[in-house]
Amino acid sequence: MRIDAHQHFWIYNRxxxxxxxxxxxxxxxxxLPVDLSPLLKENLIDGAVAVQATQSLEETQFLVDLASMYALIKAVVGWVDLQADDIVEQLEKLSQFPIIKGFRHVVQGEEDPDFLMRPAFQRGIAALGKHQFTYDLLIHPRHYASTLACVKQFPAxxxxxxxMAKPNIRAKEFDEWAAFIQALAAYPNVYCKVSGLVTEADWLNWKIDxxxxxxxxxxxxxxKDRVMFGTDWPVCLVAASYADVMGVAAHSLTDFTEAERAAFWGGNAQQFYNF
Structure with missing residues (x-):
């Protein structure tokens, strides 16, 4: 099964x-899914992981409702306030929806470099394990240190x-990002999405290389067993088409075996999100 491991839906509200x-x-x-469906078919993708774009429980329910109507949605990564005093009870309620596989907080929007290490947030992360929920890390460079500390705190x-932690491809910044990636990858419980790259490059003049x-x-x-493909559609459309984004990823798979390609295009996402 070929899977787009990262895309969004929304009814636009300015x-x-x-x-x-x-x-x-x-x-x-x-x-909405009716917009994504033809793109999946054209590019031989069997389904997608719908990831939250708004930080509200209404957003999570919106994605769950869409998944009940459209089989192309194979998993939902929703939002819940992981710092809430009643987070254990909230996760218990949300666990009734098998389509919800994990959660995400837009940490990149948090100015606090140690946001991930706040005691309340750590309590929320600790509560995910009971229901086998995953957690998507969306960060900026100021969060590198706390990300490593958080991941170390929760090895299970x-x-x-x-x-890929949104490297500044436009400015060709590499070394600090590369050191962080190497450090994070040392933790075997962490996977990485090859996604969202075109928006970190020059939108109008990027080259595949x-x-x-x-x-x-x-x-x-x-x-090759802990990387997965995602488009970040429709955000990617500010810089590239759906097919263009697939081409960027495909260009890097020259030394992958057939089995490794299958894992990259879907198998690893299925294993990580357990669907």
Whole structure:
């Protein structure tokens, strides 16, 4: 099964979705499964993991409801307030929906470099294990140290790094990011999504070779059994088409065996999210 391990749906609301700025006009509209379905078919993708874009329980329910109507959604990564006093009870309620495989917080939007190490947030991470929920790491460089500390604190928790930690490809920054990737990959409970890269490059003038040093480093560090493909559709549309994003990833698989390709395009995501 070929899986897009990272994409989003939303009914566009300019106030709520203020992160979609005016230079991102291409995605200032609704995006729903009926929009994604033909792209999956054209690119021989069998299904997708729907990841939260808004931090609310309503968003999580929205994705669960979509999944009940569209079989292309194989897993949901929702949002819950992991710092809530009643997080154990909230997770118990959410566990009634088998389609929910994990959760994410938009840590990249948190100015506190130690957000992931806040006692309340740590309590939330600790509560995920009872229901085998995963956690998606969405971070910026200021969170490198706390990310490593958090992952070290929870060796039994399954983590996946979104968008390869969003390296600044546009400015060709590499060394600090590369050192972080090497350190994070040393933890066997952490996977990495090869996703969201085109938006970190020059939107109008990127070249396919721009991405290769970054992807190759991730594959070298994590290995071919802990990397998975994702498009970050529809966010990717500000810089590239769905097929373009697939092409960027495919360009880096020259030394993959047939089995390793199958794992990259879907098998690893299925194993990580358990569907």
């Amino acid at each position: 106030e709520r979705d203020a992160w979609i700025t005016d230079d991102m006009q291409a995605i200032q509209r609704n995006f 928790q399954r983590f996946v790094l979104d968008h 721009d991405f290769q040093p970054y992807i190759q480093h991730v594959v070298t560090c994590f290995g």
